Amino acid sequence: MNEDLMFFWEWFSQNEEYIYEELETNTDNIAFLIAEQLKVVHSDLVFEISFEKEDNKMTFVISADGDIALFPLVIELCGKAPTYERWNIVAFRPRLKQQNQVIEIDGIKLDYDDVYFTYSTEDDFINLDIYIKGYDQEDNRYIHTYFILLDSLIGEFDAVTKIGLTTVFSYIEDEVLMNIRELTKIIDFLQNKDLSLN
Numbered sequence: 526m527n528e529d530l531m532f533f534w535e536w537f538s539q540n541e542e543y544i545y546e547e548l549e550t551n552t553d554n555i556a557f558l559i560a561e562q563l564k565v566v567h568s569d570l571v572f573e574i575s576f577e578k579e580d581n582k583m584t585f586v587i588s589a590d591g592d593i594a595l596f597p598l599v600i601e602l603c604g605k606a607p608t609y610e611r612w613n614i615v616a617f618r619p620r621l622k623q624q625n626q627v628i629e630i631d632g633i634k635l636d637y638d639d640v641y642f643t644y645s646t647e648d649d650f651i652n653l654d655i656y657i658k659g660y661d662q663e664d665n666r667y668i669h670t671y672f673i674l675l676d677s678l679i680g681e682f683d684a685v686t687k688i689g690l691t692t693v694f695s696y697i698e699d700e701v702l703m704n705i706r707e708l709t710k711i712i713d714f715l716q717n718k719d720l721s722l723n
């Protein structure tokens with residue numbers, strides 16, 4: 526496995542200038558090439574690259590796609606990354622810190638205004654009852670889209686390591702429901718209080 530990790534970064538180092546310069550005009554081909562190389566490390570790893578540059582650097586995110594069993598591999602892989610002038614290498618989808626975020630997967634579109642919740646705490650986890658506008662329990666695309674949206678809000682690491690049981694329902698009008706944006710404050714508060722709030 527170690528050789529696969531080093532091989533990936535050797536390949537990326539040889540191609541990073543091309544990827545940086547051509548990503549916006551040759552997106553699909555480059556995405557395919559990167560995905561094929563990541564599959565050599567593990568078939569379930571995924572990645573994201575933001576077109577927005579910060580200090581002339583692009584951000585290359587390697588994700589376990591919510592699979593906690595792959596977290597050590599993502600950490601190890603990103604830990605072996607060289608330092609690049611054009612790239613920030615990031616383990617796990619980070620918090621995006623935006624007022625709203627739209628996620629669309631296979632025709633299902635959700636944003637923060639579509640998702641509400643209540644919660645309880647148990648041991649070191651927060652259990653969530655999630656209420657989604659337009660939710661169809663027969664359609665798994667809603668669940669997948671929701672979890673990507675959750676990653677954008679609180680970050681993939683917190684989404685997997687701090688959220689316990691999640692139960693999803695169709696949205697109902699109820700004043701006890703909180704908008705999903707509030708979840709970030711709750712997670713951070715409970716983290717600071719060692720989850721002592723019930």
